[in-house]
Amino acid sequence: MVLSLRVMAPNRIVWNSEVGEIILSTNSGQIGILPNHAPLLTALDMGVSKIRSGGQWSAMASMGGFTMIDNNRVTILVNEAEVSDEIDLVEAQKDYEVAQMELAQAEGRKRKIEANLAFKRAKAGFYLLLDSNQ
Amino acid sequence: MASSSVRRGVSRLSHLLQNTSPLASSAHSCSGRCPGLSSGELAPFGSRMASSQIVRNRMKSVKSIQKITKAMKMVAASKLRGVQVKAENSRGFWQPFVALLGDHPDIESKKNVILTISSDRGLCGGINSTSVKFSKAMFTLSASEEPAKYVILGEKGKVQLQRDSKKNIQMVVTDIQKMPINFTQISMIADEILKNVEFDTIKIIYNKFGSVVSFLPSVATIPSPEVIARESEAGGKLEQLESYEIEGGDSKAEVLQNLSEFQFAAMLFNASLENACSEQGARMSAMDSSTRNASEMLEKLTLKYNRSRQASITTELIEIISGAAALEAAS
Numbered sequence: 044m045v046l047s048l049r050v051m052a053p054n055r056i057v058w059n060s061e062v063g064e065i066i067l068s069t070n071s072g073q074i075g076i077l078p079n080h081a082p083l084l085t086a087l088d089m090g091v092s093k094i095r096s097g098g099q100w101s102a103m104a105s106m107g108g109f110t111m112i113d114n115n116r117v118t119i120l121v122n123e124a125e126v127s128d129e130i131d132l133v134e135a136q137k138d139y140e141v142a143q144m145e146l147a148q149a150e151g152r153k154r155k156i157e158a159n160l161a162f163k164r165a166k167a168g169f170y171l172l173l174d175s176n177q
Numbered sequence: 178m179a180s181s182s183v184r185r186g187v188s189r190l191s192h193l194l195q196n197t198s199p200l201a202s203s204a205h206s207c208s209g210r211c212p213g214l215s216s217g218e219l220a221p222f223g224s225r226m227a228s229s230q231i232v233r234n235r236m237k238s239v240k241s242i243q244k245i246t247k248a249m250k251m252v253a254a255s256k257l258r259g260v261q262v263k264a265e266n267s268r269g270f271w272q273p274f275v276a277l278l279g280d281h282p283d284i285e286s287k288k289n290v291i292l293t294i295s296s297d298r299g300l301c302g303g304i305n306s307t308s309v310k311f312s313k314a315m316f317t318l319s320a321s322e323e324p325a326k327y328v329i330l331g332e333k334g335k336v337q338l339q340r341d342s343k344k345n346i347q348m349v350v351t352d353i354q355k356m357p358i359n360f361t362q363i364s365m366i367a368d369e370i371l372k373n374v375e376f377d378t379i380k381i382i383y384n385k386f387g388s389v390v391s392f393l394p395s396v397a398t399i400p401s402p403e404v405i406a407r408e409s410e411a412g413g414k415l416e417q418l419e420s421y422e423i424e425g426g427d428s429k430a431e432v433l434q435n436l437s438e439f440q441f442a443a444m445l446f447n448a449s450l451e452n453a454c455s456e457q458g459a460r461m462s463a464m465d466s467s468t469r470n471a472s473e474m475l476e477k478l479t480l481k482y483n484r485s486r487q488a489s490i491t492t493e494l495i496e497i498i499s500g501a502a503a504l505e506a507a508s
Contacts, residue, residue, distance in 0.1 A: 056269060113277075
């Protein structure tokens with residue numbers, strides 16, 4: 044029994060294949076999904092989800108979204124997502140540091156919110172790579 | 178000779194002055210008012226000065242219009258290619274929502290909001306009028322104790338709906354297409370709408386892109402979280418929602434709220450992209466028929482120009498020859 048997983052972003056399909064196990068990060072903790080899971084509807088937080096396909100674990104950073112599970116079909120809708128092999132480690136590290144600096148220096152409410160979002164994104168991307176490289 | 182022609186010319190002018198509708202009765206294409214003359218003057222019929230210069234000016238302007246519309250068509254075609262790819266990719270984004278919640282345009286609702294998506298610029302055929310017509314029909318159909326409200330995206334829809342439904346318009350958003358449409362921008366617009374407008378259902382009216390020549394006016398119905406909660410109980414339309422475990426928030430209501438907002442943003446994203454595609458497609462065909470009309474007009478004008486040129490040459494020849502003949506006869 045396998046799960047058929049579809050991950051969709053507004054402008055492209057990020058993932059579309061069969062997988063063995065998924066670990067999602069929701070805002071109430073991490074959920075593991077195995078085949079024959081009960082129907083589930085949950086909100087995803089900005090963070091890293093792990094996908095096991097053919098014995099290999101891959102990681103995916105997502106910027107918030109929704110997951111629907113029904114009958115071994117998993118549909119994840121995200122605002123934006125990046126799979127680990129698509130990100131470059133050096134660039135991700137640079138983005139992370141830049142975002143950290145911007146957050147510390149941000150002034151005014153609008154900039155603070157923008158910097159916060161950018162920081163979360165960069166952090167998710169960076170931790171994604173740290174995780175997958177371990 | 179000259180005096181007789183002047184007399185003839187004068188009598189024809191007076192004939193025109195008496196006749197209040199020279200356009201209807203005249204057989205000439207360039208009748209009554211000629212664009213080359215200042216308004217109020219009537220072009221004399223059948224006399225030498227009728228056309229040459231004026232027709233040539235007209236030909237020049239029609240030719241430049243033809244070039245402009247041809248260029249606009251090509252610009253629209255290239256823009257269409259770009260947006261079409263995005264629209265097709267975004268279709269997969271809202272399909273899971275429909276698979277989960279279904280599409281229920283007949284869901285019970287008291288506070289209806291009609292969201293009309295239109296273009297900012299004109300010259301795009303009839304798609305904006307179609308959207309507005311549909312919106313007005315939806316408006317009358319969804320009459321309950323409270324009249325429905327309009328939220329309008331796009332300048333053209335605003336102009337058309339302001340004429341007779343001004344007091345029902347709640348919010349207007351224009352200049353969306355200054356940047357290429359992306360999800361972040363649309364989710365911000367969706368947020369603004371959700372903050373400022375109370376609704377039980379939102380009906381998004383847009384032109385779905387079928388192909389370059391077919392645009393189907395479509396309605397997407399988005400229920401509010403309260404309506405989803407109400408209908409997901411037994412006997413409601415969204416009963417299948419109950420079979421799902423709902424996690425990811427402090428309460429089911431919070432997750433349903435997030436779901437409804439996300440669904441709204443996703444649908445709005447797809448609807449805006451489809452409408453943008455339809456706009457470019459409609460503009461392509463409008464500019465294409467414009468170019469074709471311009472070339473037809475140009476052909477007719479060329480014939481007319483040649484005829485008037487030949488007529489004036491003939492008149493000059495006749496005058497010269499009759500003058501020479503008169504001299505000969507005299508001597």
